[in-house]
Amino acid sequence: MSATVSTPGSVGGGIGRKTGSLHKERRWALVSAYVFLVVFAVLFLAPPVYMFITSFKGSAEVANLQGSPWMIRNPTLENYTAILGDRMFLRFFLNSAIITALVVFITMVVSTLAAFALARMRFWGSQVLATGVFLTYLVPETLLFIPLYQIVGGLGLLNSIWGLVLVYPTLTVPFCTWIMIGYFASIPKELDEAALIDGANWMQMLTRIFIPVAMPGIIAATIFAFTVSWAAFVYPTAFVTTPDAMPLTIGVVSQLVRADTFAWGQIMAGSLLAALPPVVIYALLMDYYIAGLTAGATKG
């Protein structure tokens, strides 16, 4: 019998080897993870860092090809003072703010109502509609801007921020609705049944139960709509040619590039200032954003 029973030493040795192997595997996984993270961080952070550095250089230093472009020899705030003192730049900023605020509002109202209906109210064709909403998101804007140009032109809204307020939701509503459908679907069905029995109608159920419970999802969708609207480039390029109606994204490049003269320092300063609002919003709401995006995946 003793021949068939492992000795304590051999059992201990086996466990020791396994633990060691696990430890080694974990160490390799960590090393690989860090390597990839560092590579991606460098790749993604290099452009904004370069922008940041360039924004503090004068025109002569930018044009000077001697030395490392990553170093600042004569730091200056002239680009920022020029940009912030330019009424046109402030106009672009205001246009972007108005367009984005309206688009976010329209998007959230439409997508919250649509998602609630598609996720919770059982009606004929709701499943097909839900899929259809998502499919519209897959059509690229570079394909849509030609027919949309006809529509916006027909409505007399070319060269107007209202034209952009009208068309941006075609980009934001489908994806936000899709995020919200996933989030609403993860809320237990018994919650709306309890509310129905408690005496709530559909609108009360949405406003008193679903919106507060789905707040992380709503915040995630809001951030998405904000980002898309703030950073939109193709539609304003196509629909707006007068500086008065331009948002920041095209205003900065169109007004600071004159013929073949690039005001690189000001372009970089303007771009950095333009990128500031999304960065601030992401930093404040990052936890909600991640919770919102992963809710559908982790909840039954």
Added chain:
Amino acid sequence: MAQVSLRKIVKEYEGGVQAVKGIDLDIADHEFVVLVGPSGCGKSTTLRMIAGLEEISSGEVSIGGAVVNDIPPRDRDIAMVFQNYALYPHMSVYDNMAFGLMLRKFDKGEIRRRVENAARILDIGELLARKPKALSGGQRQRVAMGRAIVRDPKVFLFDEPLSNLDAKLRVQMRTEIKKVHQAVRTTTVYVTHDQVEAMTLADRVVVMNGGIIEQVGPPQELYHHPATRFVAGFIGSPAMNFLPARLENGAGALRLNLPDGIVLPVPAERTNRYAPHAGKEVLLGLRPEHLTDARGENRPGVSSFQAVPEVVEPMGMETLVHFKMHGAEICARFNPDAPAEPGRGIAMSADLNQMHLIEPASGRVL
């Protein structure tokens, strides 16, 4: 007045699948009725049709004498407690309980009075400011019950409310539910798959199977006088034993011939009842407590036979002895001091005064 009546209720899903197949049931005012049965028997669907959460394919549901088929849940004056509590996670316990009253525009003072009264009944007064995530499972279920109590509805509906709790808490909450019903006397329909819950809580138990009602009656009646093999096997734990037998008439007395050559005489007082079935194959149903060790058993109607235990399970207050007879698994309930050992033959006695004979084809108890 809050009787609940179901008349020929049918629930048919797309594709023609019938979950409930035309059931009739009358529940009296103040009564506590438990719908019990295995998964898929239609008990929850029936409850949800009473609540208005499930459309009725045909038939009529009445609450308090009024047909409610087309009335939405909020206007049926019912309250429901769900298996997963269904508490609103963003609201405090107080707000959870007050929500239904707020929607119905109750006066704030009245809401406070009702919530505090329900909290006192359920002993959750100190939890009113907490959010559901800060409560244990048992506390959450109390809050769910509190939400139902404050409404003072015509009917309470419970959909497997204790299934998510651990065994000890389940027993404790069972007692709480019974206490609450004794205090508020609201007509209650309670769904469970646990026959112990059904037996301990109900004034009447409704046993459902395959979308129909097998039997309705007080717990003791169902236990001692099951109408069908399904009810006989479903009610009671461990379950009733079933053995194939042949009912024969010999020398003026009936006897049961079991396949292993064991012959059990039918007690004289059952002769008239079973005489018309003489010569037929039947199923002998005996509860485990009516199969005991043979020591000192010498009453009329009690017969002895030999068996070899396969598994012996000492439970403290009793010992469960498992053995096989003609391929059927049989369970007997012995006194804890009985000398039962696996593999060693033992004399057992069957109390045939308590037996049930079942017609195998129809499943009807004779």
